[in-house]
Amino acid sequence: MTDIDARPTRSKGKVHYAWWILLAVSIIVGIAKGTLMNTAGLYLPPVTAELGIGMGTMTLYFSVSAIVTLIFLPIGGKLMAKYDPRQIVIFSIIFLGGSYAAFGMMSSVWGWYLLAVPLAVGGTLLSVIVGPVLINTWFRKRTGLALGILSAAGGLLGALSQPIVASIIAGPGWRTAYIAVGLASIAIVIPIALVLLKASPAAHGVLPLGVDEVAAPAAATSAGNAAGAAGAAGAAGAPVRESGIEIAVARKSLPFYLVLAFFFLVTSISSFSMHIPKHLASLGYDTKFAGTVMSVYMVGILVASLVLGYLVDVLSTKITAILTMALALLAVLAIIFAGTNTVIIMGAVAVFGVVSASIGILAPALVSSLFGKRDYALVYSNASLGLGIASIVALPAYGFVYDKTGSYIPVLWTIVGMLVINIICVFVAFQSQKKMVAKGLWITEDA
Helix, strand or coil: CCHHHHCCCCCCCCCCHHHHHHHHHHHHHHHHHHHHHHHHHHHHHHHHHHHCCCHHHHHHHHHHHHHHHHHHHHHHHHHHHHCCHHHHHHHHHHHHHHHHHHHCCCCCHHHHHHHHHHHHHHHHHHHHHHHHHHHHHHECCCHHHHHHHHHHHHHHHHHHHHHHHHHHHHCCCHHHHHHHHHHHHHHHHHHHHHHHCCCCHHHHCCCCECCCCCCCCCCCCCHHHHHHHHCCCCCCCCCCCCCECCHHHHCCCHHHHHHHHHHHHHHHHHHHHHHHHHHHHHCCCCHHHHHHHHHHHHHHHHHHHHHHHHHHHHCCHHHHHHHHHHHHHHHHHHHHHHCCCHHHHHHHHHHHHHHHHHHHHHHHHHHHHHHECCCHHHHHHHHCHHHHHHHHHHHHHHHHHHHHHCCCHHHHHHHHHHHHHHHHHHHHHHHHHHHHHHCCCCECCCC
16 A cells, blocks of 8 residues: 555645645756756857867767766666655755856866766756656646646746856856856755655645546556656655556567657757757857747747647647657758748747657657556666667767768758658557557556
8 A cells, every 4th residue: 555545635725735846846847957958058169169179079978978867867766766855856956056067167078078977967867857756746637737837847947048048158158157057056946945845745744636536547648647657666655556568578569669769869859959059150140149049949848848748638649749740840841941041940949849848748658658557667767768878879979960061951851860760650659559459468457
């Protein structure tokens, strides 16, 4: 029996405390993603210029960070299960924000390579693990909405942060920007964690939101189910074995490898956002314009997060994923043919935000829809290898292509091909999954 079974009370007030948790997590994760991680591309042009290094050499620090993330993901999950989330958040923001501030004191690219380790440890916990686990702990209904809001927060805070960071870089300089933004993030996140976060609903004396209204479906098809399963091994205790395909079977199946490929490609595609400022610089635009464009990109992520969460709930993961990839395809083609048309550039980059939004919504929803919730955490963590590998490979690869050709157009055409492949992966994965269900490989609850 889990803690939620032992706590019959609902909420102590009219507004369930789960919404306060969502507010806190949205700000915390939003600062980690939108203000820190998603502004990293703005620093690349001035830093490479001052240090006298190539874009490929500089962006290798993203690969170091990705390798650490790949290694640390399972460790981070165990830490979330063992320790109070407040401790995890404080530890993480000190690592993430502190590393960011330390970048401003570096005079060699090796500083970025070394600091990428604590940066990745803090970033992994805040941007990947904390949100899904806490949403799973506090929500049993409206998890799709919660997941969409969480993802949108990164877009909103990123939209607000991009022009501010760009202005600091263009004014006092990139060193001041690194230090100021890093220290400010620590000063904001720690009080929020201490005041608003709670260890669990049981510790606060309430049940998770909607715990008495949720009936487990035979097959998971919504982003809410994906979010609920994401933290199955989290602070709420040992999960009941629910319906779905077991990890041993899933790992040997075609849908698993197609999902892994989808994860790899969608992350590779999204990684291009870090190179957008450099692409704009190659077209003759300054840092301030790049900051404006990246702010528009963050708004695109915000809107896309809410829309995708809604579409997954009312349509299906399969249809939403295919439509999203098709829309991103049109956006990339618009970037290719936009030339120096600022209106088309900003519009296309805004639409391109659907790719980044899909990582936090479509990726977990695909695993939930294809494999259910039975061994969700294990299947998702294994499939997430695609996310980690893409982060290691794509960012520096794009940089080296630019160094060799002086243009990002070859990269953009490659991304067009990736999007087409992703559409095929989704279609074939669902067709193959139907055959697995027909063979009796989908196990019902507690079977």
